[in-house]
Amino acid sequence: MSASPLVEAKGVQPTFTAAPWRERAEEALIPPLVALLVALICGDLLILSYGQSPAAVYRMLLEGTWGNAYGFGQVLYKATTLAFTGLAVSFGLRAGLFNIGAESQLAAGGFAAALTGLVLPGGTPLALALLVCMIAAGFAGGVVGSVPAYLKTRFGAHEVIVTIMLNFIVLALLNWFIAGHLHVPETLHTPEIHAGVLPRLADIDSRFHGSAANLALIVAVLVAIAVWFYLFRARGGYELRAVGLQPQTAEYGGISVNRVWMRALTFSGVIAGMGGINYVLGYKHYYEDGFASGAGFLGIAVALVGRNHPFGVIIAAFFFATLSQGGLAIHAFVPKQMMDVLQGVVIIAVATAVPEVRRILRGARGRSDA
Amino acid sequence: MISGAAPKSASVVPAIRMDGIDKSFGAIRANRGASVEVMPGEIHALVGENGAGKSTLMRILGGLMKPDSGHVEVNGRDVTGWSTNEAIAAGIGIVHQHFMLVPTLSVAENLVLGAEPKTRGIVLDYKHAADDVRKLSNETGLVIAPERLISDLSVGEAQRVEILKVLFRGARILVLDEPTAVLSPPEVRELWTVLRRLRDKGDTIVLITHRLDEVVEISNTITVMRAGQTVARVKTSATTPAEIARLMVGREVSLSAGKRVQPSGRPTGPPDKGLEARSLIVMGSRGIRVIDGVSFTVRPGEIFGIAGVEGNGQTELIEALAGLRPVFAGEILIDGADITRRSVAQRHDAGLSHIPEDRQRRGLILEYTVANNLILGVQKHFSSRGIIDSTRVMENAMQEISSFDIRPPNPVLTARSLSGGNQQKVVVAREMGREFSVLLASQPTRGVDVGAIEFIHQQLLDARAQGKAILLVSAELNEVLALSDRVAVMYRGKFAVVMPAAEASEEVLGEYMIGTKKGNTA
Numbered sequence: 001m002s003a004s005p006l007v008e009a010k011g012v013q014p015t016f017t018a019a020p021w022r023e024r025a026e027e028a029l030i031p032p033l034v035a036l037l038v039a040l041i042c043g044d045l046l047i048l049s050y051g052q053s054p055a056a057v058y059r060m061l062l063e064g065t066w067g068n069a070y071g072f073g074q075v076l077y078k079a080t081t082l083a084f085t086g087l088a089v090s091f092g093l094r095a096g097l098f099n100i101g102a103e104s105q106l107a108a109g110g111f112a113a114a115l116t117g118l119v120l121p122g123g124t125p126l127a128l129a130l131l132v133c134m135i136a137a138g139f140a141g142g143v144v145g146s147v148p149a150y151l152k153t154r155f156g157a158h159e160v161i162v163t164i165m166l167n168f169i170v171l172a173l174l175n176w177f178i179a180g181h182l183h184v185p186e187t188l189h190t191p192e193i194h195a196g197v198l199p200r201l202a203d204i205d206s207r208f209h210g211s212a213a214n215l216a217l218i219v220a221v222l223v224a225i226a227v228w229f230y231l232f233r234a235r236g237g238y239e240l241r242a243v244g245l246q247p248q249t250a251e252y253g254g255i256s257v258n259r260v261w262m263r264a265l266t267f268s269g270v271i272a273g274m275g276g277i278n279y280v281l282g283y284k285h286y287y288e289d290g291f292a293s294g295a296g297f298l299g300i301a302v303a304l305v306g307r308n309h310p311f312g313v314i315i316a317a318f319f320f321a322t323l324s325q326g327g328l329a330i331h332a333f334v335p336k337q338m339m340d341v342l343q344g345v346v347i348i349a350v351a352t353a354v355p356e357v358r359r360i361l362r363g364a365r366g367r368s369d370a
Numbered sequence: 371m372i373s374g375a376a377p378k379s380a381s382v383v384p385a386i387r388m389d390g391i392d393k394s395f396g397a398i399r400a401n402r403g404a405s406v407e408v409m410p411g412e413i414h415a416l417v418g419e420n421g422a423g424k425s426t427l428m429r430i431l432g433g434l435m436k437p438d439s440g441h442v443e444v445n446g447r448d449v450t451g452w453s454t455n456e457a458i459a460a461g462i463g464i465v466h467q468h469f470m471l472v473p474t475l476s477v478a479e480n481l482v483l484g485a486e487p488k489t490r491g492i493v494l495d496y497k498h499a500a501d502d503v504r505k506l507s508n509e510t511g512l513v514i515a516p517e518r519l520i521s522d523l524s525v526g527e528a529q530r531v532e533i534l535k536v537l538f539r540g541a542r543i544l545v546l547d548e549p550t551a552v553l554s555p556p557e558v559r560e561l562w563t564v565l566r567r568l569r570d571k572g573d574t575i576v577l578i579t580h581r582l583d584e585v586v587e588i589s590n591t592i593t594v595m596r597a598g599q600t601v602a603r604v605k606t607s608a609t610t611p612a613e614i615a616r617l618m619v620g621r622e623v624s625l626s627a628g629k630r631v632q633p634s635g636r637p638t639g640p641p642d643k644g645l646e647a648r649s650l651i652v653m654g655s656r657g658i659r660v661i662d663g664v665s666f667t668v669r670p671g672e673i674f675g676i677a678g679v680e681g682n683g684q685t686e687l688i689e690a691l692a693g694l695r696p697v698f699a700g701e702i703l704i705d706g707a708d709i710t711r712r713s714v715a716q717r718h719d720a721g722l723s724h725i726p727e728d729r730q731r732r733g734l735i736l737e738y739t740v741a742n743n744l745i746l747g748v749q750k751h752f753s754s755r756g757i758i759d760s761t762r763v764m765e766n767a768m769q770e771i772s773s774f775d776i777r778p779p780n781p782v783l784t785a786r787s788l789s790g791g792n793q794q795k796v797v798v799a800r801e802m803g804r805e806f807s808v809l810l811a812s813q814p815t816r817g818v819d820v821g822a823i824e825f826i827h828q829q830l831l832d833a834r835a836q837g838k839a840i841l842l843v844s845a846e847l848n849e850v851l852a853l854s855d856r857v858a859v860m861y862r863g864k865f866a867v868v869m870p871a872a873e874a875s876e877e878v879l880g881e882y883m884i885g886t887k888k889g890n891t892a
Contacts, residue, residue: 234757235749238749242746245738246736249746250735251714252692252726254747256715
């Protein structure tokens with residue numbers, strides 16, 4: 001491409017400037033921190049209203065969560081499930097889709113992992129059993145996720161409605177299976193699995209004794225890395241994010257929006273489904289009805305607070321797990337429901353702070369389109 | 371041509387006086403000591419390249435931003451740093467480039483929005499509102515039926531509503547930001563009539579533009595800005611377009627638009643190559659034929675220009691050719707191969723390149739970096755085994771940035787942070803920087819400054835010289851005439867006429883554009 005002879009102003013050497021990463025870091029970090037501050041202040045007021053000292057309660061909260069190995073193990077265990085559901089929701093959001101179905105996808109994944117563990121013979125090597133169980137869990141979650149994906153791309157049904165409704169259907173079906181066919185008498189869970197039992201953290205370091213944290217944690221981190229790599233290094237991720245940001249432009253760029261949506265919702269289901277291994281393979285070794293109720297919905301908050309970035313999601317999962325475990329630690333002084341209130345405050349604060357803080361940051365830094 | 375602009379005596383207080391305005395956004399200095407002075411009752415043109423700081427200056431005037439330093443006076447009153455509400459109360463009305471109307475409401479409802487007349491407490495008195503609108507409409511010549519829905523209006527009509535809206539709020543100082551960017555020639559003439567009438571009524575008008583022909587036609591005085599500074603304030607009668615262009619760009623420019631630049635009688639490529647459409651029919655959203663049996667060929671080494679008032683099917687034609695809109699009947703061929711049912715990606719591979727008419731909605735992913743935008747549509751050529759090769763993406767970006775003079779020359783900036791002209795250069799660089807045999811160029815220079823227009827035109831001519839088949843759609847009649855070998859006029863989904871550009875003129879095409887003349891579509 002030869003430049004116009006009339007335009008002599010070229011030869012400007014392209015340069016990289018380091019500025020954007022700082023801006024991006026500010027935009028990524030400041031809103032959650034502002035939200036946290038708001039939540040802390042609300043927490044103070046709530047604690048005061050119970051006639052307790054905020055400092056004492058917060059100290060107790062920290063001691064009960066990060067202060068001892070057991071509490072910390074519990075935080076890690078809860079964070080693991082939330083990381084899976086958070087990653088699942090954020091993966092959908094990157095393509096512009098709201099997956100409210102992580103709840104039932106997680107349950108379906110856990111159910112499939114338990115079935116697989118029951119079917120596999122007792123002596124199956126752990127690596128193989130884990131792999132097969134994870135594939136089964138991911139497959140089950142993916143099947144649940146592919147239903148709204150298909151209905152959306154084929155008929156234009158809104159994924160929010162379909163995923164919400166599908167939660168009821170899938171959870172009821174699972175309940176029927178368990179209650180009607182597979183349960184151990186007097187319980188609502190399956191028999192214990194024969195293969196695929198994941199080592200707990202306590203098996204490696206005895207200080208974690210009693211906590212449910214297990215090696216699914218490492219799987220969660222690996223999945224986060226894989227999601228990050230896919231979103232930001234792979235062509236599929238380039239296309240997925242393009243569809244999420246500007247579907248019309250993506251279409252113009254030769255990207256099949258429907259295909260991307262199909263892929264994104266299905267894989268969102270796969271990720272949520274794999275989260276089922278944390279409870280089934282790592283903790284109880286059976287599927288129990290309602291084993292992680294709420295974790296799918298909380299995944300939406302985790303994705304939101306984690307700013308849809310895989311590593312942000314990991315941090316947010318850890319944060320929400322801390323709140324949830326912390327509620328138990330302070331229960332003697334203030335009701336543990338206070339933590340539910342705080343979670344709500346954080347979600348509202350983040351939802352408000354993200355656009356608002358962005359606007360302020362932009363305004364301060366400025367953008368000229370004169 | 372130039373009317374009004376009676377010499378003002380020194381005692382007349384300027385309607386707008388802005389002096390020594392500084393405004394920075396981080397490292398970017400949008401205004402540095404800019405000044406502008408507008409006398410009451412004149413049409414003042416504020417001209418400059420994209421990013422010269424015109425809009426920033428007017429936003430400060432309208433209270434949307436506060437200056438870092440400098441003074442703003444309106445009718446002799448110091449109003450530096452006022453708010454938008456104060457500005458509106460003082461009679462400043464800004465008509466933005468992008469319309470801010472509620473499409474599902476009627477004209478009258480849009481006009482009274484925020485100040486709805488009420489009867490019996492809560493019932494809105496739309497009849498009264500409609501009467502008010504009709505009265506204002508008659509006074510100003512901005513004719514529009516108050517009960518029509520905004521979504522049914524043409525772009526030109528929507529703009530009339532925007533102007534009515536600010537007048538309705540009592541504006542006496544009107545600022546219009548690139549008002550003609552979306553208008554057809556007859557609509558532009560109507561707008562000029564309205565503006566002249568408002569001026570003669572005593573209103574003050576500031577026109578932000580970078581079209582020099584408009585400046586010369588309509589304005590009384592001109593302020594030229596460059597790189598955030600005011601470089602000249604001249605009387606329109608005492609200057610020439612060439613002089614204004616030189617002041618804007620800071621060097622001599624050839625005003626290629628309006629001049630014939632291609633040699634005539636140049637041989638074109640074989641007839642079975644290039645782009646061909648056969649009896650194309652495309653349905654619109656309401657089940658009507660927006661393209662109704664259009665056939666044409668664009669040979670290699672030829673620019674085929676399509677003129678026409680916007681909304682006559684040009685957008686749909688380009689979308690159908692690009693694979694973004696289903697074809698109801700007919701065939702599309704590239705280099706002899708039928709691509710009618712192929713996907714966008716398959717058409718890319720067949721050699722189709724496409725500069726879309728709306729760079730922000732179609733052409734760019736605004737949150738992506740320039741480097742990532744430069745591979746949109748060809749991302750698979752920049753990846754192996756599904757992984758994007760970031761080194762090659764960057765190399766490509768560096769190369770395109772320097773050959774297309776994209777500024778600032780930083781591949782990791784987001785597309786959003788570039789000026790409109792530079793955004794367009796990113797699109798042009800991407801679509802013309804790769805292998806292609808057929809180019810769809812839709813409004814390739816819309817909202818782009820003089821220097822960049824010249825550059826993009828040269829790119830199109832170079833591509834033609836290399837034997838590319840180019841379909842050019844433009845609302846700018848002189849652009850179509852200057853670049854094309856053959857021109858067609860689209861009117862209500864059909865070609866009203868197809869003729870060699872050498873035989874065409876603005877007058878001839880203009881009649882076909884408004885439908886008063888129908889001709890052969892040979």
